[in-house]
Amino acid sequence: MRDKVPLSNIDIENIPGHWLFARIGKKVLRPGGKDFSKEILNIVDVNNKDIVEFAPGLGATTKLISKLKPKSYVGIDLDKTVCDNLSKKYLNFTFINSKVQENNLEDESKDIVLAEAMLTMNDNKEKDIIVKEVNRILKSGGYFAIHEVGYKDGVCDYSIEVSNRSLSNVLNHAIAPLRIKDWEKLLTKNKFEIVEKKDKDRDMLSIKRIIRDEVIFRTLLMGLRLLFNKRLRKRVKSIKNSFKQQNPYIRAFYIVARKN
Numbered sequence: 001m002r003d004k005v006p007l008s009n010i011d012i013e014n015i016p017g018h019w020l021f022a023r024i025g026k027k028v029l030r031p032g033g034k035d036f037s038k039e040i041l042n043i044v045d046v047n048n049k050d051i052v053e054f055a056p057g058l059g060a061t062t063k064l065i066s067k068l069k070p071k072s073y074v075g076i077d078l079d080k081t082v083c084d085n086l087s088k089k090y091l092n093f094t095f096i097n098s099k100v101q102e103n104n105l106e107d108e109s110k111d112i113v114l115a116e117a118m119l120t121m122n123d124n125k126e127k128d129i130i131v132k133e134v135n136r137i138l139k140s141g142g143y144f145a146i147h148e149v150g151y152k153d154g155v156c157d158y159s160i161e162v163s164n165r166s167l168s169n170v171l172n173h174a175i176a177p178l179r180i181k182d183w184e185k186l187l188t189k190n191k192f193e194i195v196e197k198k199d200k201d202r203d204m205l206s207i208k209r210i211i212r213d214e215v216i217f218r219t220l221l222m223g224l225r226l227l228f229n230k231r232l233r234k235r236v237k238s239i240k241n242s243f244k245q246q247n248p249y250i251r252a253f254y255i256v257a258r259k260n
């Protein structure tokens, strides 16, 4: 049975950008693609560990995690369709439909928390609450990995404000990336030590990246859907153009941090 796409009742012009790409057929919705996700999983070593994935979305990383045989897995996403789809696929995994900051997980009960392309969608106050929550649920020495977009360190506050407003407008949902050094600060001030970090061009919508993330067949299918749907094409083009303007100032990055 095919997965349902979240918010399928919302029209093309108004649906949030990530669910627009999901409607076209994209499964990988994070800025550094599957390569970054694989690198993170390599560093934290999921096998036989208790892992929590914040915001699994369409489950591209959930699939990678399932192959690594964790001891337990909990996925938390505020979208009900996400949790319904994934619960049917991964019978030994638990999916909770809630905001990650309102989870009921026990104190110091998990080895790893992974959050890809979700903190950016939460405002700065919520980001802080979420990181504190991670600190609460992780065992001492446990890993917290984030994979997001971040501004280059020299970009000024005013430019960030203007860029965030313009990207939020075109994506139809609020996004608030920080400078990469401020993402690091968010973690260290909440008692995490940075273990590993990496950044690269945000190439999420380049053909090369799409083929690597989605394989040829799905890439062709996405191309056909765009070819035959003018409204989809128009919306994707406006998102691409907006990111093209901001791309010189932003990077895809991941940080793996350890709870002190």
Ligand SMILES: C[S@@+](CC[C@H](N)C(=O)[O-])C[C@H]1O[C@@H](n2cnc3c(N)ncnc32)[C@H](O)[C@@H]1O
Residues within 6 Å of the ligand: 018, 027, 028, 029, 030, 054, 055, 056, 057, 058, 059, 060, 076, 077, 078, 079, 082, 098, 099, 100, 101, 115, 116, 117, 118, 121, 122
């Ligand atoms: C851009 S998608 C990323 C999905 C997936 N992590 C990926 O990288 O492909 C963002 C996801 O974050 C979820 N989300 C955003 N903020 C959330 C929050 N505070 N609590 C739970 N889920 C959240 C959305 O429902 C959506 O599934």
